[in-house]
Amino acid sequence: KAGVTQTPRYLIKTRGQQVTLSCSPISGHRSVSWYQQTPGQGLQFLFEYFSETQRNKGNFPGRFSGRQFSNSRSEMNVSTLELGDSALYLCASSLGFGHLNEQYFGPGTRLTVT
Amino acid sequence: GQQVMQIPQYQHVQEGEDFTTYCNSSTTLSNIQWYKQRPGGHPVFLIQLVKSGEVKKQKRLTFQFGEAKKNSSLHITATQTTDVGTYFCARSYNTNAGKSTFGDGTTLTVKP
DSSP states (O other): OOOOEEEOSEEEEOTTOOEEEEEEOOTTOOEEEEEEEETTTEEEEEEEEETTEEEEEOSOOTTEEEEEOTTSOEEEEEOSOOGGGOEEEEEEEESSSSTTSOOEEOOOEEEEEO | OOOEEEEOSEEEEETTOOEEEEEEESSOOSEEEEEEEOTTSOOEEEEEEOSTTOEEEETTEEEEEOTTSSEEEEEESSOOGGGOEEEEEEEESSTTOOSOEEOOOEEEEEEO
8 A cells, every 4th residue: 555645745935925735645544634843842733634524633823724635635734834834744644533543654744934 | 731751852872772761641541652753754653552551562662551551661672773763652641532642752862
């Protein structure tokens, strides 16, 4: 099976712009979670989608949003980018919803905001 | 908020030495998962522990879940340079918590 794929892998944006990141989960996986990873804050949970519905949300401002499509692919959007949004954005897919499902991570999208 | 402390933050060992990282919670956990992230890579699932006092082994890695389900440990016997990376524990507090929250990780470096 192909693993989790994320596009693009690298992105450079300017403050105030918006960005959309894409994640394709492992075939058959229906849950997609998004994380922000920075050296200072570690792995921070953004949100989780299952069956096209947001099931959990982390403590991030409303500038961060996401959605999931009927084929389980997911996108996350960050509007009005700030310098502090520079990070590695990781997507993880799971077979199902819930805490007992192991997560499979994609390679991430490295976002740099200048 | 509900915190899980992962210690130590960094560990430097000589190849062949043992290594242990700990996850400690002030409240009872539903389960705990361990992940490894190699430098420049992404987290990779290692193991999940669910039962009180559970012990699982993967070759040189031993994972334990405390009797009170408030702490967990990962022990590596006779480290190798391939063990280099950051080890994260991820925990949930109840069955409706959805996906887990990650600890800050322990970064292991191994000197050959």
